[in-house]
Amino acid sequence: MQWIKIPLVLAAILILVIVFRNRQRVELRAGSRLLVVAMAAIAVVSIIDPDIPQAFANLLGVARGTDLLLYLLIVVFVLTTLGLYFRLRDTDQHLRRLVRSIAIDEAIRQDGPPGAPSGAAPGETDPRTS
């Protein structure tokens, strides 16, 4: 049994749950910033003394320090991808609302509000609209 499997599987599940449920929360954004700082710190430490990641890897049951970094990288990559995916979804949604609003305003500016008697409509004027 490699103990690394437990934190990795837990991390994967936790990331999915947290990101899906709280994607609008300010804590999540704060968390991702802290994660960036932590990653930078880990990078600095690893560069200065490569034995430290190796020691952590041994502690967790991973053969090499590089493997540990690879696993971490995968976790970070998944997080980043999901984050960007959500951001793109929201941006798309904003764009659609914006385009819709512009399109409707433009149509009303050109031919008046819907329901008003327009020149092309058959029949007499509609008393409902003023």
Place this chain on the structure above:
Amino acid sequence: MEPGPPRRNEDVWVIVPCYNEAPVVRGVIETVRRHFPNVVAVDDGSRDNSAAEIQASGARLVQHPVNMGAGAAYQTGVDFALRDPGAEFFVTFDADGQHRVEDVIAMVNHLRGVDTEVLIGSRFLGSVEGMSTSRRTLLKAAVVFERMTSGITLTDAHQGLRVFRRSFARILDLQSHDMSWASEFLTRMAEHKTTYEEFPVHVEYTDYSRSKGQRSINSVNIGMDVLINKLLRGR
């Protein structure tokens, strides 16, 4: 059944999304307007002269400056029609000529007599021409999928001809950009416990509509979109 003198139907808005349908859209809208004076055609960033054809047909034209997909176009049409305080009934109608205006007349007349909020056209209660066996099987699978994801049981879950009341139009708020709008529509019905009925319609697949239609493989994309939207909704 042909109705005698066409009813005024001024409280009905027919919403026709249109993406590169210039060869047929004018004829389709003119047929609709013989019975329903209020038609809004949403030109979804077409690159052909659909917009000019729509204007020549006498329908109200709302033009997306960029292509945003069928779901977004329907929502634009609904939002536009909601600006008419007299609008009570909303109809989603395809621009490619596969739907028949006779079915819309029957559906609107039916809705006037009942309290139901939404009427969904069903090809399998009615009749369908020119549909392949594989497509038929796929649509049956879609029915099962919808039953599992939204809990709404229909005989035909992806039929675009639907009539609904103002109360439902106000909560519709379609967010999916492409063809998964039909599923999102059902999801919204499930969320709000909307009352609904199915209504038999006749759909005719011409060579034109087939060439413009969905490829079956797209059902994979639609299914994924539905699941993702379901996972993310309301959080």
